Amino acid sequence: QSVLTQPPSVSGAPGQRVIISCTGTSANIGADCDVHWYKQLPGTAPKLLIYGTRNRPSGVPDRFSGSKSGTSASLAITGLQAEDEADYYCQSCDSSQSGHWVFGGGTKLNVV
Amino acid sequence: EEQLVESGGGLIQPGGSLRLSCVVSGFTVSKNYMNWVRQAPGKGLEWVSILYSGGSTYYADSVRGRFTISRDNSKNTVFLQMNSLRAEDTAVYYCARVPGSPFYYGLDVWGQGTTVTVS
Numbered sequence: 244q245s246v247l248t249q250p251p252s253v254s255g256a257p258g259q260r261v262i263i264s265c266t267g268t269s270a271n272i273g274a275d276c277d278v279h280w281y282k283q284l285p286g287t288a289p290k291l292l293i294y295g296t297r298n299r300p301s302g303v304p305d306r307f308s309g310s311k312s313g314t315s316a317s318l319a320i321t322g323l324q325a326e327d328e329a330d331y332y333c334q335s336c337d338s339s340q341s342g343h344w345v346f347g348g349g350t351k352l353n354v355v
Numbered sequence: 356e357e358q359l360v361e362s363g364g365g366l367i368q369p370g371g372s373l374r375l376s377c378v379v380s381g382f383t384v385s386k387n388y389m390n391w392v393r394q395a396p397g398k399g400l401e402w403v404s405i406l407y408s409g410g411s412t413y414y415a416d417s418v419r420g421r422f423t424i425s426r427d428n429s430k431n432t433v434f435l436q437m438n439s440l441r442a443e444d445t446a447v448y449y450c451a452r453v454p455g456s457p458f459y460y461g462l463d464v465w466g467q468g469t470t471v472t473v474s
Contacts, residue, residue: 279462283400288449288467291463332399333399334462342405344402344405346401
């Protein structure tokens with residue numbers, strides 16, 4: 244069982260907006276730890292989508308945005324496209340153990 | 356181009372050892388924070404270990420005492436020595452970089468992964 248909780252799957256139609264949640268505790272997201280988000284296509288390495296809770300690396304479309312409130316974080320995807328169908332993971336620090344990171348269990352985004 | 360290439364995976368019996376390598380090009384290993392992340396078949400990502408630019412190392416509880424992360428600056432390579440391997444260590448192992456402050460910057464460059472099967 245992952246330290247950060249994500250819904251197993253979310254679905255949306257092309258053009259719609261979806262939100263993927265990531266729920267943590269006072270030991271990670273709630274401890275003022277930044278949240279990062281990754282996209283993973285089958286058989287490939289993850290790709291960084293959002294870092295520092297709300298920042299996009301160069302090349303990531305502004306359709307992707309991140310936010311955080313209390314012990315939860317969210318990844319919002321607007322203007323859903325077929326190529327957005329993938330697994331998405333959140334990541335944060337574990338303030339109870341120096342140097343440690345934790346991941347969410349992952350969310351499968353289905354574009355229907 | 357910044358690139359990470361892992362190698363060293365394979366089939367190993369329980370209790371055995373393996374050393375994974377991550378050859379880096381395009382940036383200097385010793386100036387970055389290098390990680391190993393694994394993914395068991397059909398499962399999610401699990402952070403395994405981090406090597407700070409200053410040399411500090413940290414490990415997930417599941418591997419502490421059995422795995423050791425290190426680097427060879429002359430070869431610009433990161434290693435993961437894995438001892439006392441268990442069936443639950445079976446996974447694809449990715450090498451990945453954090454370019455700065457470990458908890459502000461995410462893992463921005465990843466290798467293609469190397470598969471470890473303990474059976």
